[in-house]
Amino acid sequence: MALQHLIYVSTARKELSNAELETLLESCVRYNLQNDISGVLLYGPGCFIQVLEGEAAAVGETYQRILDDPRHHNLIEIIREDIEQRSFANWRMGFTRLDAAAIRNHPGFTDIYGPDFQPKRLAGQPALAMNMLLTFRENCR
DSSP states (O other), rough: OOEEEEEEEEESSOOOHHOOOOHHHHHHHHHHHHHTEEEEEOOOOOOOEEEEEHHEEEHHHHHHHTTTTTTEEEEEEEEEEEESSOOOOTTEEEEEEEEEEHHHHHHHHHSSSSSSOOOHHHOOOHHHHHHHHHHHTTTTT
């Protein structure tokens, strides 16, 4: 079976508290362990950017669960493609909460993920989306 990765961006319906994020992450880790999914989630000012990796069917099922999740809306699939190997194999669900300082420290991201963040702009730049996820992967918990 082919490995795939899928990157999407979405808008939070409301700002999530630390406790809400912890609950979300615990649920994701359990689900991802059961379904051999790896990935990273970035959350910050009002939006999510996530990469999922795994067998194509498992990635598709996981993404469908995400589409049905009421905590966010305006989901935009940036890229879904077959991959040779995982880039986030060490993370069942790595997570980084982005703040303005973290974004400013990466000048290439400021134009896309700044105060006037527009998910559709990121959707047109899949390489930038992957670069963001890879960059912040090192800061994940």
